[in-house]
Amino acid sequence: MTPRPRATYSMIAKEAGVSEATVSRVLNGDSRVDGDRAKSVLDVVERLGYRKHRAATALASGRTNLIAVVIDNDLSIFSDPFWGTVTSGISRVLMENELQTLLLVTSVSSIDGPVAHYLQAGEVDGAIFFQLHKDALVRKLAKTGLPIVIAGSPHAATDFVFVDTDNFGGGHAATKHLVNRGCKKVAIITGDIETVAGHQRLDGYHQAYRELGRVPAKALTAYGDYSYESGKREMARLLADQSDIDGVFACNDLMALGAIAAIEERGLTVPNDVAVIGFDDSVVAQTSRPGLTSVRQDIVALGEAAAELMIAQLRNEPVEPRILPTQLVIRASA
Incomplete structure (x- = not known):
């Protein structure tokens, strides 16, 4: 036909x-x-x-009605339910305002790579960046007048518009809860510490120790990458090196579940032998067994706030950075 x-x-x-x-x-x-x-x-x-033909409409109006959502990572991130949840929050708000989401998952370390050229070519009306490792590309794009929102705190004091979760407060609350329930040796499995969020959660962990007048041993810090596999691997290594660890703060829920698997494979139980806390309070925390104690960040609201800040810029309205609160949700694991 x-x-x-x-x-x-x-x-x-x-x-x-x-x-x-x-x-x-x-x-x-x-x-x-x-x-x-x-x-x-x-x-x-x-x-x-x-x-309507989008390119022709863009030429006539100067607008494409597309907003790029750029995740500075690789496709393995989609094993984490965080990303589906946060992008749904962005897309809902954009769609209500007759805008569409264009998802780009790629490294943005180069200021002269394909992503940089695409974002400078007038194909999108603005860009929302997640898990940013370096600010150089964002600085370059901002100079062209492209509206920018960073989901996460910038690496240095800048005029960038951003929205973030209280990562420091969440890390502090998780660690303090483990100490208050009687844990004597609390470890941490970090996320990507090349991002500000990863560092802030680690800083919150350190602050809880400082308030006790103690400094955590370097051997109690394990470096994960937010994946289930890294949580399991690092927990196994921690227990092999220090069998008396009785608490662990994993910096997201997937790593926390990996840590629980490693603990149980060693013949130990959660929380009787080792208490475990995650971060995000994603659906995996809410449905796991044992139920996972987790630092709740409002992931949908994070995406919605990023979209709202973008729309405000497109309308030439004043914008201010936003920090969203966290809450410790206590379940069986700690």
């Missing part, structure tokens, strides 16, 4: 018995067009299945 050719202004104008200029005015919402003529155009548009 031969596909029907794409409808054009010329085709619509011919069938509706009007000029191409009238078609353009109707499709661009000009209320001054005669009602009968407008109805005739819209009836033909419906019958032919006409859809």
Whole structure:
């Protein structure tokens, strides 16, 4: 079956018995067009299945109605339910404002790579960055006037618009809870410490120790990458080196579940032998057995706030950075 050719202004104008200029005015919402003529155009548009061509619309209006969501990582991140949840929050708010999400998952370490060229080529109206390791590309894009939002605190004091979770407070609360429940030797499995969030959660852990007048041994810090596998691997290594560890703060829920698996494989139980706390309070924390105590960040609200800050910039409204609170949700694991 031969596909029907794409409808054009010329085709619509011919069938509706009007000029191409009238078609353009109707499709661009000009209320001054005669009602009968407008109805005739819209009836033909419906019958032919006409859809606006995004590139042509962008040339005419200067807007693409696309917002890039750039995750500075690789595709392995999608094993973590965090990303599906946060992007749903972004997409919902953008769609309510007739904007669409363009997801890019790639390293943005180069200021002259394909992503940099794409974002500078006028293909998107703005960019929201997640898990940013370096600020150089964002600085370059900001100089071009492209609206930018960073989900996560910037690496240094800047004028970038950002939204973040209270990562320091969450790390502090998790560690303090383990100490208060009687744990004598609390370890941490960090996330990606090349990101500000990873460092802040580690800093919160250190602060809880300092308040006790103690300094945690370096051997109590294990470096994960937010994956289940790294949580399991690092927990096994911690227990092999220091069998008397009785508490662990894993910097996300997937690593916490990996840690629990390693603890149980060693013949120990959670929380009787080792108490475990995660971070995110994602669906895996809410459905795991034992139930996982976790630092709750409102992941949907994080995405929504990032989208709201982007929309405010597109409307030339004033914007301020936002820090969203965390809450420790206590379940069976600690």
